[in-house]
Amino acid sequence: MNSLQRFATAMELDVPDGIPVAPMVNVPHASRVLGVKPWEYVTDNALYVKGQLKAQEKYGYDWIFNHQPIQGITDEERKAMTMDKEYVILPTELGSKLKIPLQGGPAVKEPALKDYSMLDELKIPDCDKKGRMEPLEQLLKLTKNTVYVCSKVPAPFHYAAEWMRGMNAFMLDMLTRPKEVHKLLSFMTEVAIATGKKQIDIGTHGIMMEDPSAASQVISPKHYKEFAYPYERRVCKALKRYGGDVIIHICGDTTQILEDLARTGAKCLSVDEHVDLHDAMERVGKKVALFGNVSVDTLFRGPEEKIRAGVKDCIDDTGKRGYIVSSSCGLHSGTPFENIHAMVDAARTYGKD
Amino acid sequence: MIKRAIIDGEIDKIEGMIKKSLKRGTEPNDILRDLIAAMDVVGEKFEKKEYYVPEVLLSAHAMQRGLDLLRPLLSIEKAEVRGKIIIGTVEGDIHDIGKNLVAMFLEGAGFQVHNLGRDVPTSVFVEKAQEIEPDIVGLSAMISTSMETMQEIIEDFKQKKLRERVAFVIGGAAVTEDFAKEIGADGYAEDPKKAVRLCEKLMRERR
Numbered sequence: 348m349n350s351l352q353r354f355a356t357a358m359e360l361d362v363p364d365g366i367p368v369a370p371m372v373n374v375p376h377a378s379r380v381l382g383v384k385p386w387e388y389v390t391d392n393a394l395y396v397k398g399q400l401k402a403q404e405k406y407g408y409d410w411i412f413n414h415q416p417i418q419g420i421t422d423e424e425r426k427a428m429t430m431d432k433e434y435v436i437l438p439t440e441l442g443s444k445l446k447i448p449l450q451g452g453p454a455v456k457e458p459a460l461k462d463y464s465m466l467d468e469l470k471i472p473d474c475d476k477k478g479r480m481e482p483l484e485q486l487l488k489l490t491k492n493t494v495y496v497c498s499k500v501p502a503p504f505h506y507a508a509e510w511m512r513g514m515n516a517f518m519l520d521m522l523t524r525p526k527e528v529h530k531l532l533s534f535m536t537e538v539a540i541a542t543g544k545k546q547i548d549i550g551t552h553g554i555m556m557e558d559p560s561a562a563s564q565v566i567s568p569k570h571y572k573e574f575a576y577p578y579e580r581r582v583c584k585a586l587k588r589y590g591g592d593v594i595i596h597i598c599g600d601t602t603q604i605l606e607d608l609a610r611t612g613a614k615c616l617s618v619d620e621h622v623d624l625h626d627a628m629e630r631v632g633k634k635v636a637l638f639g640n641v642s643v644d645t646l647f648r649g650p651e652e653k654i655r656a657g658v659k660d661c662i663d664d665t666g667k668r669g670y671i672v673s674s675s676c677g678l679h680s681g682t683p684f685e686n687i688h689a690m691v692d693a694a695r696t697y698g699k700d
Numbered sequence: 701m702i703k704r705a706i707i708d709g710e711i712d713k714i715e716g717m718i719k720k721s722l723k724r725g726t727e728p729n730d731i732l733r734d735l736i737a738a739m740d741v742v743g744e745k746f747e748k749k750e751y752y753v754p755e756v757l758l759s760a761h762a763m764q765r766g767l768d769l770l771r772p773l774l775s776i777e778k779a780e781v782r783g784k785i786i787i788g789t790v791e792g793d794i795h796d797i798g799k800n801l802v803a804m805f806l807e808g809a810g811f812q813v814h815n816l817g818r819d820v821p822t823s824v825f826v827e828k829a830q831e832i833e834p835d836i837v838g839l840s841a842m843i844s845t846s847m848e849t850m851q852e853i854i855e856d857f858k859q860k861k862l863r864e865r866v867a868f869v870i871g872g873a874a875v876t877e878d879f880a881k882e883i884g885a886d887g888y889a890e891d892p893k894k895a896v897r898l899c900e901k902l903m904r905e906r907r
Binding site: 375433446448451455456514515518519521522523563564565566567570599643644647676677679680681 | 709711749752753754755757758761791792793794795796797800819821844845847848873876
């Protein structure tokens with residue numbers, strides 16, 4: 348099996364020739380692999396593609412995570428990009444701004460909606476804009492169906508909270524103006540479906556939807572069911588109809604909402620280290636594949652023996668059917684390269700059929 | 701009544717209730733005591749997972765409105781301020797819900813709190829510390845990349861010879877007790893209520 352077949356087999360709840368391994372290599376790590384600043388990496392489609400390919404080649408894991416939250420950058424956006432002493436500021440299509448520190452570091456978001464009346468003027472982004480899907484197209488073209496290329500759609504709840512309204516305001520809105528919150532969530536659902544449909548048309552192998560704001564450290568399982576679940580489900584069901592497979596990732600505790608998550612229509616659930624993989628496999632393993640959850644803290648700190656033991660524990664907890672070894676969340680920026688090598692090597696050793 | 705309204709997050713009713721109570725002749729200090737007691741219950745509910753972030757945030761906002769109303773009426777002597785704190789989410793990180801909750805709880809517990817906001821550059825922490833001379837500096841980070849920034853801030857305080865004058869407390873999903881020790885912070889708290897207890901303990905040690 349090649350990496351694509353191995354990953355796809357696990358997604359079908361089957362046993363591949365070895366357990367696939369797919370660490371969540373994000374902006375800080377991939378840009379470091381490439382030796383460029385995170386802002387350069389994020390704002391240049393060609394560099395972005397190069398970074399993802401180089402990281403996959405370096406480590407030999409089974410997927411490429413096209414994790415750009417706003418997809419590819421268009422020429423218009425690059426022109427509108429400004430730079431001051433400390434930040435690159437990139438306006439995005441729905442009005443949020445991405446602020447990326449020039450000296451390393453991750454991106455900071457400035458929410459778009461000061462007022463819900465602004466929602467009436469928002470349009471679903473045009474996914475056909477030149478450059479928007481360029482990274483995904485390139486990654487699919489260059490890997491020629493040898494690696495599982497996973498694209499990403501914005502989860503309605505998380506993006507409404509963090510990108511559109513800002514977390515504080517959104518959390519209060521849930522209790523004080525639920526009607527408007529639902530209206531925003533419906534709009535964001537359309538955005539996610541339109542984005543995912545375009546990716547499926549291009550030929551993506553899978554679609555990640557990250558919804559960390561819906562974790563049970565933040566909102567109650569009851570609120571999850573009311574504000575996050577219905578929209579996750581609408582996205583998953585719609586994309587399934589178009590032939591797409593969705594992986595939902597929530598960093599944070601999802602123990603109490605696992606059954607609901609498995610009912611969204613997602614093909615796979617990515618869980619973080621708060622979740623007991625053995626328990627999760629027993630509860631939802633017949634319905635969905637599982638993905639996770641080697642501690643990012645261990646991956647950051649090492650030592651290698653502890654990482655290897657962590658990978659082995661995950662595999663022992665899940666068995667070999669319908670499981671993909673991954674990090675519990677996006678990698679810490681300073682994670683040493685050799686630690687990811689150790690993770691991949693351990694998965695190859697302990698994950699053999 | 702007022703206590704119940706804070707616990708239930710009756711954000712639109714709280715000001716009216718306090719005004720009414722003052723008119724009836726209740727001492728502002730007694731109302732303040734109610735606000736503090738209410739936030740104590742809210743903190744417990746958060747610990748017991750009866751309340752989550754939205755509910756706690758709503759109660760904290762209700763309390764804030766009450767405090768704004770009472771502040772001019774309260775004769776807070778210097779001795780009554782339990783300590784001065786500056787608090788902020790470190791540069792590169794915009795996650796500030798947890799930090800805001802901690803700030804509100806600390807204020808509710810009688811600390812003088814200077815909330816510097818989110819994505820706060822290291823230089824601003826230093827400048828504010830020079831200006832306000834706080835007892836405690838609170839640093840928050842939700843994303844793991846901000847952890848290194850915390851370490852840089854503490855180093856910067858050392859270089860500027862400010863380190864000995866303040867106690868550092870850290871919190872946020874990215875950090876742990878072990879990490880706090882590793883970077884030489886004076887304490888770590890995982891939720892707002894524990895943060896209040898930690899700051900009270902640090903103040904006792906400082907005296």
